[in-house]
Amino acid sequence: MSNAIEVEHLVIARGKRRVLHDFTCTVPSGSVTGLLGPSGSGKTTFIRAVVGVQKIVSGTVTVLGHPAGSKPLRDKVGYLTQAPSVYADLTVRENARYFASLYGLGAKQADAAISDVGLSKAKDQLVGQLSGGQRARASLACAIMSRPTLLVLDEPTVGQDPVLRNELWQHFHALAAGGSTLLVSSHVMDEAGRCDRLLLIREGHLIADQTPAEVRRSAGTDDLDEAFLRLVQAQDTAKAHDTEKVG
Amino acid sequence: MSPRLTFGTAGRILRQLRHDRRTIALILVVPTVLLTLLRYLYDDNPQLFDRVGLIMLGVFPLVIMFLLTSVAMLRERTSGTLERLLTTPIGKVDILLGYGIAFAVAAAVQAVIVSTLAFWLLGLDTLGPAWLVGVIAVGNAVLGMALGLLVSAFADSEFQAVQFMPAVVLPQVLLCGLLQPRDRMPGWMEAISDVMPMSYAVQALTEVGTHTDPTSTMWRDLAIIVGCVIVALLLGAATLRRRTA
Numbered sequence: 226m227s228n229a230i231e232v233e234h235l236v237i238a239r240g241k242r243r244v245l246h247d248f249t250c251t252v253p254s255g256s257v258t259g260l261l262g263p264s265g266s267g268k269t270t271f272i273r274a275v276v277g278v279q280k281i282v283s284g285t286v287t288v289l290g291h292p293a294g295s296k297p298l299r300d301k302v303g304y305l306t307q308a309p310s311v312y313a314d315l316t317v318r319e320n321a322r323y324f325a326s327l328y329g330l331g332a333k334q335a336d337a338a339i340s341d342v343g344l345s346k347a348k349d350q351l352v353g354q355l356s357g358g359q360r361a362r363a364s365l366a367c368a369i370m371s372r373p374t375l376l377v378l379d380e381p382t383v384g385q386d387p388v389l390r391n392e393l394w395q396h397f398h399a400l401a402a403g404g405s406t407l408l409v410s411s412h413v414m415d416e417a418g419r420c421d422r423l424l425l426i427r428e429g430h431l432i433a434d435q436t437p438a439e440v441r442r443s444a445g446t447d448d449l450d451e452a453f454l455r456l457v458q459a460q461d462t463a464k465a466h467d468t469e470k471v472g
Numbered sequence: 473m474s475p476r477l478t479f480g481t482a483g484r485i486l487r488q489l490r491h492d493r494r495t496i497a498l499i500l501v502v503p504t505v506l507l508t509l510l511r512y513l514y515d516d517n518p519q520l521f522d523r524v525g526l527i528m529l530g531v532f533p534l535v536i537m538f539l540l541t542s543v544a545m546l547r548e549r550t551s552g553t554l555e556r557l558l559t560t561p562i563g564k565v566d567i568l569l570g571y572g573i574a575f576a577v578a579a580a581v582q583a584v585i586v587s588t589l590a591f592w593l594l595g596l597d598t599l600g601p602a603w604l605v606g607v608i609a610v611g612n613a614v615l616g617m618a619l620g621l622l623v624s625a626f627a628d629s630e631f632q633a634v635q636f637m638p639a640v641v642l643p644q645v646l647l648c649g650l651l652q653p654r655d656r657m658p659g660w661m662e663a664i665s666d667v668m669p670m671s672y673a674v675q676a677l678t679e680v681g682t683h684t685d686p687t688s689t690m691w692r693d694l695a696i697i698v699g700c701v702i703v704a705l706l707l708g709a710a711t712l713r714r715r716t717a
Contacts (some may be wrong), residue, residue, distance in 0.1 A: 276559045280715045294714060299561040310552030314488045326480040327560045351491060367556075444606055 229254045229375050229406035230275055235284035237270050244270045245429045252408055252422070257401045257421030259408040260454070267429040268410040269307055272379050275408065276304045289374060300328055303373035309343065309364035313353035317344055317363045320352060324367035339363075339368035341396060345388060347471050358384040365393075369400070376400060378409045394419045414450040423452060432456050433441070473565045475601060481562070481570025482577070483543070489578060495540070499578065503532040503586045511594040522597045526591060527650050529605055530677045532586065533579050533613035534670065535641055540621030541575055542633045549624065554712070559667035564712045568705055571621060572614060578614025580606075600680035603692075608680065612673045612698045616641075619669075625711030644670035650679075669700040 230252035231297055237245040244267050252258045260268050273279035274286050279367055286293035291303055311320045316408040321335035322407015339348050347355060352363050363380055378397075382390045394416075397407050401421075409420065417423055418437050425433040425440070437449065444452035490494065507528060514521040549556045557567060583606045591594040598605060623640055627633040647657070647665040653663050665671045676693035680686070 238664070274553075275703055278555050278558060280717045294559070297561065302559060304556060304559045306552040306556055308552050312484070312488055312553060312557045313551075314491050315484070316491075319484070319487055323480065325485040327477060328561050329476075329559075331563075 226250065228255060228410065229256075229289055231285075231287040232274075233285045233287075235271075235274060235286060235402060236282040238272070238282050238365075239272060243429060244340075245274075248429075248431055249262050250424055250431055250434050252406060252424075254406050255401055255404060256421040257397055257407045257419070258422040259417050259423060260408060260424045260426065261414060262426035264412050266426045268412070268426060269379055271410070271426065272304075272410055274379055276302060276377055280372050284377050284469060298375075300371065303368040303371060303375040303376045305360065305365055305368040305376075305378040305381055308353075309360040310359075311352050311360065311364045312350065316349050316351055317345065317355070318348040318365060321348075321370065325370055327457060328371040330371060335366075338366040341369060342366045345393065358386070358389075361385070362389075369396075371398075372403070372405065374405060376405055376407045380389070380410055380412070382411065383415075390416075414453055417449045417453075425456060427457055429461075432460050473563055473569070477562045477566040478573065481546065481566060482573035482687070485556060485571060485574035488576060489574070490537065490543075499536055499540075499582055500585055502558050503536070503582065504589050506532070510545075516600060516618045518595065518597070523598050523678070525578075526595070526598060526605065526677050526681045527648075527674050529583070529587060529596075529609050530612045530673045531608050531645060531650075531670070533649075534616035534673065535617035535637065536582070537575050537579055537613040537643075538620040538641055539634065539637055540566075540578075541571060541617045542624045542627065542636060543630055545571065545579055545621050545624035546627055546630060546633045550629075553628060555716075558712070558714045564709050567712065568621060568709055571623065572705065575617040576610060576614050580610050583609035583613065596706060598681045599684045600686065604680045604686060606675050608694065608697075608706060609693060610674065611701075612670075615669055615673065615697055615704075618701045618708065621708040622704045625708070636699055641670075643666045647671065648674040669697060672696045 232248055232250050235245055235248040242360045248271065249448055255269060260271065262268055271280060275288060275293055283411065288298055290383065291297050301353060317339060321339050322332055325335040340366050344359060344362050344366060352360055354365065362382060371377060382393055385393065397409065401407055420437060422436055423433060423440055425469055440449065440452050441447055444455040446452050446455065451472055507525060508530060510525055511521055587602060587606050587609065591602050619640060624633055624635040627636060646667060647661065648670040654662055654671060657665065672693040676690045679690035
């Protein structure tokens, strides 16, 4: 299969407000795809649609050949929510073991995942007593331990120190090299360069679906932050132009 | 449904509870203290203690488990853990039954300790066997748990969840026959009390208190409690939506 995720004409509303407008994109298998955009641009909504917990207005989301959220996907898709979703009143290890048990895995895989996120020293601490960054990593450990075919991570590196962030990104690429597909959201543009492909999103519109190199080339700058800005401005100008023509 | 996932979830909830020593202490100490108070309040009227104390053995577990479960489930919903669980192989029924089993275990421990105290130290007297009182007490706890799971769907915050206790449980305490025998209530009030599950819990306990052998009324009441638990759990399952806005 060449595409892990295929999204066609996806429209999502929250209340009366449209959050995603006619969103069409694909995520190739075995890639690390970055979902980048400012806070409030619709990243989390898109991610929730991919894992099948988001109500949608219209369009289709196909994941590994199945409708998003359908039963055959439950042990193939790993999901990291934006806020750490682990039990604060359990230790790191107890959390990991519980989530491992959901996939039929044992203590060995749970401990391995804890060490993958660099939490071995804190594994007997209650999650509620950890720092924000450690808590996020405890949550990440529970998402990666089943070695899912598709790993969907909503801002996994927020609040992590630079050394650790580097390690996490290396780990993501190691997972992709092992055959997993990763969709990683971030609002920090300097993480975009670490991805194989980029989905740039702004105000619920997809403004680019390219490799980082292509984004740099089409925007005419090496700085991805600047490139994003230029793409936004180009789109705004085009839109203004369209309105003028209609008027 | 998978027994492995159901019991795994029950184990996880009990481990959460185990880390919360203060809650465990409150679950065990509060009913014991209240019952002791009641015993000395009715010091000159042991028959009254036999009636009211017995009913309280059913009311405490219901109230406490209702509160515990509604807050625990609300946390599961608001912390994102429920959203995550629903993307894993676990089914909704496994989650709900996991809660049911975990809190039934907690309730059983509570019922054994509080009943032991009531029968041995406080001199509570029933014509029927004490173990039957324990069974009904656990049944009540499970009912409180099921109602708590259900109402947690209608609360957005822990403040709201806690407010459902006076809204859902207190009317049942007032109308269950504890303060005024149900057949002496005005017709419309008796009708309301007829559709409240706690009325049957109290009636079942009273039957054990006043008959040496289990009566058919008691079995019917127990069946009604079990029926209410099943209905509340099914409604609760319907409120666990995989897709939300």
